[in-house]
Amino acid sequence: MDTLKEDKWLYTISSKQKLINLNFKEIWRYRDLIVLFVKRDVVTVYKQTILGPLWYFIQPLFTSIIFTVIFNDLASIPTGLAPAFLFNLAGITSWNYFKECLTKTSSTFTSNQNIFGKVYFPRVIIPIATVLSNLIKFGIQLLVFIIFYLYYFYFQNAQISPNSSLLLFPVLAVTMALLGLGFGMVISSLTTKYRDMTFLVQFGVQLLMYASAVMYPISFFKAKLPSMSWLVEYNPLTTVIEAFRYMTLGVGDYSIEKLMYAFVFGVVIFILGLIVFNRTERSFIDTV
Amino acid sequence: MEVILKIENLSKQYRLGLVGTGTLSDDFKRWWYKIRGKEDPFLKIGDSNDRSLCQDSDYVWALQEINFDVREGEVIGIIGKNGAGKSTLLKILSRVTSPTTGEIKTKGRIASLLEVGTGFHPELTGKENIYLNGAILGMTKAEIKSKESEIVNFSGCTRYIDTPVKRYSSGMRVRLAFAVAAFLEPDILVIDEVLAVGDADFQKKAIGKMQDISKGEGRTVLFVSHNMAAVKSLCTRAIVLEHGKIVFSGNTDEAVSYYLKGDAKTNNVKIFNHNEIETPIFSLRKLIVKNEGRGVEDPISENLNIDLKTFIDIKSDAPERYHVTYHLYNEIGDALFSFSSARGGLELKQGVNSISCTFPKDFFQSGEYYLTFFLIEDRKRAHFIEKDIINFTVIDAERALGVYFGREPGYIRPNFKWELHD
Numbered sequence: 001m002d003t004l005k006e007d008k009w010l011y012t013i014s015s016k017q018k019l020i021n022l023n024f025k026e027i028w029r030y031r032d033l034i035v036l037f038v039k040r041d042v043v044t045v046y047k048q049t050i051l052g053p054l055w056y057f058i059q060p061l062f063t064s065i066i067f068t069v070i071f072n073d074l075a076s077i078p079t080g081l082a083p084a085f086l087f088n089l090a091g092i093t094s095w096n097y098f099k100e101c102l103t104k105t106s107s108t109f110t111s112n113q114n115i116f117g118k119v120y121f122p123r124v125i126i127p128i129a130t131v132l133s134n135l136i137k138f139g140i141q142l143l144v145f146i147i148f149y150l151y152y153f154y155f156q157n158a159q160i161s162p163n164s165s166l167l168l169f170p171v172l173a174v175t176m177a178l179l180g181l182g183f184g185m186v187i188s189s190l191t192t193k194y195r196d197m198t199f200l201v202q203f204g205v206q207l208l209m210y211a212s213a214v215m216y217p218i219s220f221f222k223a224k225l226p227s228m229s230w231l232v233e234y235n236p237l238t239t240v241i242e243a244f245r246y247m248t249l250g251v252g253d254y255s256i257e258k259l260m261y262a263f264v265f266g267v268v269i270f271i272l273g274l275i276v277f278n279r280t281e282r283s284f285i286d287t288v
Numbered sequence: 289m290e291v292i293l294k295i296e297n298l299s300k301q302y303r304l305g306l307v308g309t310g311t312l313s314d315d316f317k318r319w320w321y322k323i324r325g326k327e328d329p330f331l332k333i334g335d336s337n338d339r340s341l342c343q344d345s346d347y348v349w350a351l352q353e354i355n356f357d358v359r360e361g362e363v364i365g366i367i368g369k370n371g372a373g374k375s376t377l378l379k380i381l382s383r384v385t386s387p388t389t390g391e392i393k394t395k396g397r398i399a400s401l402l403e404v405g406t407g408f409h410p411e412l413t414g415k416e417n418i419y420l421n422g423a424i425l426g427m428t429k430a431e432i433k434s435k436e437s438e439i440v441n442f443s444g445c446t447r448y449i450d451t452p453v454k455r456y457s458s459g460m461r462v463r464l465a466f467a468v469a470a471f472l473e474p475d476i477l478v479i480d481e482v483l484a485v486g487d488a489d490f491q492k493k494a495i496g497k498m499q500d501i502s503k504g505e506g507r508t509v510l511f512v513s514h515n516m517a518a519v520k521s522l523c524t525r526a527i528v529l530e531h532g533k534i535v536f537s538g539n540t541d542e543a544v545s546y547y548l549k550g551d552a553k554t555n556n557v558k559i560f561n562h563n564e565i566e567t568p569i570f571s572l573r574k575l576i577v578k579n580e581g582r583g584v585e586d587p588i589s590e591n592l593n594i595d596l597k598t599f600i601d602i603k604s605d606a607p608e609r610y611h612v613t614y615h616l617y618n619e620i621g622d623a624l625f626s627f628s629s630a631r632g633g634l635e636l637k638q639g640v641n642s643i644s645c646t647f648p649k650d651f652f653q654s655g656e657y658y659l660t661f662f663l664i665e666d667r668k669r670a671h672f673i674e675k676d677i678i679n680f681t682v683i684d685a686e687r688a689l690g691v692y693f694g695r696e697p698g699y700i701r702p703n704f705k706w707e708l709h710d
Binding site for chain 2: 008009010012013014015016029030035036040043044045047048069081115116117118119120121193194248282283286287
């Protein structure tokens with residue numbers, strides 16, 4: 001076959017593969033599917049429930065109350081100038097977004113094998129939809145945070161003030177999404193053949209929360225356990241959560257360099273995840 | 289017409305057995321070979337996919353060296369027994385899994401109907417699922433919107449369209465799913481056994497729609513089915529797969545006969561050694577069942593006369609006292625009817641008689657039949673009985689377009705006299 005004729009093929013299904021296969025044109029063609037998947041994820045969660053979307057509010061609220069009682073009232077972890085409840089709510093809201101992205105993405109292949117086994121569409125659409133639908137949930141939970149924030153600000157006269165670093169909040173959100181997506185894609189690819197990773201995710205996420213400065217300030221950890229503090233300090237999630245608290249409450253360990261570190265970390269993990277994901281999507285249906 | 293799809297040296301290897309530590313060590317070995325720049329060691333081994341044989345290798349080739357071209361507007365039937373690799377081929381075509389070696393080049397967009405109803409979410413309503421399913425199959429929102437009412441009408445679920453799909457009966461789910469799929473407009477459509485769903489009424493509708501797609505709209509279709517009547521009527525060309533290899537490619541009728549010949553169940557000729565079926569009165573030499581005007585090797589089609597030939601040597605001095613009678617049984621052993629040379633007024637002569645009995649065309653339904661042989665003495669008692677002396681299989685013939693493709697109930701379909709009175 002001469003090369004002239006070769007060019008006319010629309011696409012080739014082959015055993016060979018590229019390292020990263022992110023076809024934006026194709027993903028754009030399937031944009032309606034992304035929207036529908038997001039809608040499905042958001043809408044179906046509260047179908048046949050009475051409280052409906054209220055559940056999105058209840059979960060972070062109650063977790064914050066419990067954390068405040070246990071860690072601040074009982075264990076007396078200091079939260080600086082910020083009210084303990086708001087401190088915890090800020091930590092949990094941002095942690096939740098990462099956690100949801102991670103756990104949902106990590107089951108991409110195993111929970112969608114029915115669809116994946118029958119029809120083709122760019123597989124990466126599912127993680128994209130996951131991140132977007134979680135962004136909506138994150139937005140709702142952020143709303144809760146803002147409501148309580150205003151309450152504390154006006155009625156409790158708390159010593160909190162947002163500052164100019166809040167302008168970098170989108171970078172923070174993107175970093176969280178990249179981290180959740182990247183780790184999630186790596187894990188989802190590994191679980192297709194060997195299910196060991198599913199067990200790891202279940203309690204690994206729990207453990208990671210304790211190492212991510214969700215319920216304590218990093219400064220407190222450094223003072224109490226200096227020998228182990230590197231573990232928490234280099235964790236990009238710590239940076240993200242501390243930065244979020246600094247932006248909104250004015251307490252926390254924040255610098256542009258640290259934020260950049262977390263962002264670059266996120267990009268690297270995301271690219272790694274994409275490579276692994278691409279390798280797996282081609283024939284995971286044979287091994288799942 | 290130009291070639292729209294080209295399949296070159298396509299192979300697919302599967303690993304048998306459980307996924308466990310064994311696969312982990314194989315994975316390491318594969319990776320080790322790869323980083324040293326060597327070829328995958330497991331590609332060299334592997335058996336052809338014959339399930340009945342016990343072979344040592346953990347690796348089998350579900351498809352091996354598949355090569356064929358599809359031209360624009362062709363409707364290609366892919367037939368083969370279970371496990372021949374049909375579904376694997378369709379899965380690779382629809383990009384659900386990738387080939388081990390080889391490649392497929394295409395000039396058109398491929399959409400597949402491998403089992404309908406994929407991606408239905410039970411909590412969403414019928415209408416929401418139409419959009420979701422359509423999008424999964426590759427339609428844009430605008431496309432679905434323009435066809436929404438047609439889809440709803442075709443499915444026949446109008447009343448339930450705003451109810452969650454989890455409340456649907458399984459039949460309704462399938463109808464809705466097929467309706468969405470039927471309004472897809474890809475360049476190449478891949479269809480796997482969708483006709484096996486729904487009641488007779490819906491099947492008719494579905495096949496009608498498929499004919500519109502393939503004949504009317506001139507779409508290229510790859511069609512996998514075990515329904516030979518459907519394959520014969522819809523396809524312009526067919527491919528027979530066996531153990532992952534193409535064993536026949538060409539004309540649909542020839543392909544269907546080739547495929548059915550592979551069925552060892554039929555035995556259209558039976559030759560008896562002398563004294564195998566013998567008494568002092570007679571000896572039976574040979575039995576043949578075949579279509580009139582066709583060879584004994586060809587499968588027996590329902591739409592041609594069927595000949596039953598009996599070669600019998602009568603040794604008795606009074607041959608006129610004997611008659612040949614047969615009882616016909618279906619595959620589950622129910623007696624259907626009996627027929628006899630006495631009824632036809634046939635008188636046997638001494639020596640070798642070659643008798644033929646002809647069933648009119650369109651008399652049998654497709655299915656497997658068994659004959660029991662009787663030699664009757666003086667038209668009142670059986671001199672000799674041999675059960676299941678020969679069996680034969682009648683197959684579906686091509687049918688007119690738009691006609692029901694399934695098998696009707698019962699075993700025979702006699703042509704009665706019908707008249708219209710004023």
